[in-house]
Amino acid sequence: MDAETGLRVPSDDDGTREVRRAVYEFWPSDLLALFERAGLPRRRPPPFAPGAEGGVETLARTGKPPQITCPANGQTYAVRPGGDHATGTISLQARSEADVVRLYWFAGKAFLGATSARETLPWRPAPGKYHIVALDDRGRSSTSTVTVQAAGVE
Numbered sequence: 001m002d003a004e005t006g007l008r009v010p011s012d013d014d015g016t017r018e019v020r021r022a023v024y025e026f027w028p029s030d031l032l033a034l035f036e037r038a039g040l041p042r043r044r045p046p047p048f049a050p051g052a053e054g055g056v057e058t059l060a061r062t063g064k065p066p067q068i069t070c071p072a073n074g075q076t077y078a079v080r081p082g083g084d085h086a087t088g089t090i091s092l093q094a095r096s097e098a099d100v101v102r103l104y105w106f107a108g109k110a111f112l113g114a115t116s117a118r119e120t121l122p123w124r125p126a127p128g129k130y131h132i133v134a135l136d137d138r139g140r141s142s143t144s145t146v147t148v149q150a151a152g153v154e
Contacts, residue, residue: 007049026098029117030069045098065140066094066103070120071132073144078151079125092121094134094142106133 002009003018024045027035035042070093071077079088092105096117105112105121107130115121117136125148135141 063097066096066134068144076147100136102137104135
């Protein structure tokens with residue numbers, strides 16, 4: 001890491017700056033949240049220094065894409081349209097790499113919202129079939145296909 005800024009530099013740094021070594025634990029977002037709830041927050045790795053990321057293409061090749069944990073792929077969900085928020089809402093949640101700060105959610109091409117890597121996004125869908133996409137700020141993405149039915153409809 002850059003000794004002056006505290007930001008990450010690539011392992012093949014050009015040697016024009018003073019660097020220092022530091023050890024960081026890379027935990028997925030769901031485990032980071034669990035550690036925090038237990039009162040044991042982990043030290044997150046710092047972001048890359050400007051220009052040190054190697055571009056989105058490089059970042060997308062390193063690490064895993066977000067794993068959508070809710071809604072589960074291939075499942076059918078029953079919601080009560082127009083009912084209270086608890087019965088008409090599906091929580092969008094994904095497990096992501098430690099270097100992820102933001103997740104962007106889509107239903108097909110429709111933007112649903114953005115969250116921090118450890119937050120859920122409440123979604124109030126109409127009945128239909130959806131391809132949910134979770135895109136992280138490193139350019140990695142995953143998809144979950146779900147069917148939403150009105151409650152009481154078989």
